[in-house]
Amino acid sequence: MDTTALAHAFTQACTREGFTELVEVEREAHGLWDTHTHPFEAKALILAGEIRIRTEDGTDRTYRAGEVFHLQHEEPHAEWYGPEGVRYLVARRSRAG
Template sequence: MHRDEFLAILSSEGFDEVVTVTREPHGSLDIHTHPFEAKALILEGDVTIRIGGDSDTYRLGDVFHLAANIEHAEQYGPQGVSYLVGRK
């Protein structure tokens, strides 16, 4: 997906807060939650998100969506990751 298309989707779905997040190569975040719903477009690198026993890896152009207060862990690839995220 392209950035402009993604921004239009965020706007239409009520994601008013939009930020760019960059994480370091081979970094990680242990299990945590966010008090907001998040929808993100990968701009560079990759991230693997684990929810319970399931893991999915997202790369350039992929979109991931997390509901508020969902426990998850994150692992960043060898180039780290940069993503555009909408929050509500």
């Protein structure tokens, strides 16, 4: 899988959608972050490893390299990181107004 090409296409698409901040994030193996929110909308492309996200509505999904997750502004969720941790490129969009 060519993550460089995927990251480039992801970045271009997110920029067109108004996501102005791009950050690469890395989390350690078997880590977790209990239920929390972010003050921005986020779309993230998994570059390596895996992350499991559970949202407040009970949706529980694992994302792996090449997949994208999307969280709304202030959407409550919890995160678990796989046996190799996770590395992802996240595009953030502040709430208008």
